[in-house]
Amino acid sequence: MSTESNKQVVRRLIEAHVRDDAAQVKEILSPRLVWHTGGETLGRDDYLAGLEMGARAFSDKAIDVVSMIAEDDRVAVYQNVRMRHTGSFQGIAQSGRTIAFAGAWFYRIADDRIVEAWHIDEDVMGKIREAAAPGKERETAPVGR
Numbered sequence: 330m331s332t333e334s335n336k337q338v339v340r341r342l343i344e345a346h347v348r349d350d351a352a353q354v355k356e357i358l359s360p361r362l363v364w365h366t367g368g369e370t371l372g373r374d375d376y377l378a379g380l381e382m383g384a385r386a387f388s389d390k391a392i393d394v395v396s397m398i399a400e401d402d403r404v405a406v407y408q409n410v411r412m413r414h415t416g417s418f419q420g421i422a423q424s425g426r427t428i429a430f431a432g433a434w435f436y437r438i439a440d441d442r443i444v445e446a447w448h449i450d451e452d453v454m455g456k457i458r459e460a461a462a463p464g465k466e467r468e469t470a471p472v473g474r
Contacts, residue, residue, distance in 0.1 A: 332399035335438040339404045342436075342443065343392050349384035351377055359442040366448045376446075386418035387428070395431075404436045410450075414460055426460040428453070 338357060345353040355377060362373040389412060396407040409431050414424045432450035436443050 330402070330438060330441065332401070332404075334441070335402065335404050335436075336397055336399045338438050338441055338443060339397065339406060339436055340394075343394065343406075343408070346380070347390045347392055349380065349390070351380055351384070354380055357443055359439070359444040362443060363445045364448070365446065382418070383412075386414065386416040386423070387412035388415045389413040389427070402438050404438065406434045406436075408432055408434065414457060418457060419454070421457055421461050424457075424461040428456050428460055430456055 342354065342357045344350075345357065355373070358373045358376060360373055362376060364371045364373070364376050391411045393409045393411075394406055395409060396405075398405045409429065411427055411429045413427050414421075416423050430451040430453050432448060434449070435447040437445035
């Protein structure tokens with residue numbers, strides 16, 4: 330596969346995330362996905378469970394790809410994410426506020442599927458707690474661009 334084809338696989342994943350399209354995400358991820366996040370190594374079912382939990386708790390999602398670089402079978406993405414906190418998430422009641430954060434995500438592609446992923450995001454849980462705190466009148470914002 331070319332680096333441009335690999336980038337297209339990642340673009341499809343990002344678009345599916347924005348739409349909460351679990352079926353398309355499942356199609357893009359290899360059944361043997363190795364997902365590195367938060368110091369843990371998880372699989373495709375864990376990834377899909379996280380997507381489902383996020384779909385219940387957040388709406389109005391937008392992902393702005395700031396930079397996407399590909400080399401060989403790897404794709405790196407720096408992105409800004411915005412989403413409205415409209416449902417309970419890990420014990421934090423909905424705030425109705427917009428959460429914004431930046432993240433660097435890295436992917437390894439094989440046979441048009443993502444086989445390995447690394448997600449490094451800002452303190453998303455801290456931003457959710459901040460937005461849910463009484464008296465908060467502003468959106469949380471990502472660090473830098």
